[in-house]
Amino acid sequence: MEKIYKFRDENFDLLDQFMPIVKRVHGQNHPEFFEVADIYDDIKAKIDKKDLNLDKEFKQLKETTDDYKIPQDVCETYEKIYKDLESLNKLYQEK
Numbered sequence: 001m002e003k004i005y006k007f008r009d010e011n012f013d014l015l016d017q018f019m020p021i022v023k024r025v026h027g028q029n030h031p032e033f034f035e036v037a038d039i040y041d042d043i044k045a046k047i048d049k050k051d052l053n054l055d056k057e058f059k060q061l062k063e064t065t066d067d068y069k070i071p072q073d074v075c076e077t078y079e080k081i082y083k084d085l086e087s088l089n090k091l092y093q094e095k
Contacts, residue, residue, distance in 0.1 A: 001052055003091045008047055011084055015040065022078050030071060033078070035064045040085065058089045 019037045027033055043057045068086040070079045
């Protein structure tokens with residue numbers, strides 16, 4: 001679980017900055033991103049409360065993102081968010 005907290009400390013500040021930008025820029029063409037952002041908020045809140053029962057959230061995230069498939073028409077920031085969330089999911093699966 002230490003890896004999840006390390007990931008949080010190294011990545012969540014940037015993800016927090018990027019989420020609203022990507023929602024604004026890509027939300028109209030990719031409404032699923034709003035759900036991705038909501039799920040991320042749920043994951044973040046649970047990790048902050050030291051509640052690491054995240055099976056439901058990662059299942060939702062995988063379904064919503066089609067297993068983190070990056071759409072063709074998005075920017076590098078959108079891509080980074082998906083890759084970071086996928087990395088966090090992998091860390092979670094290693095527990």
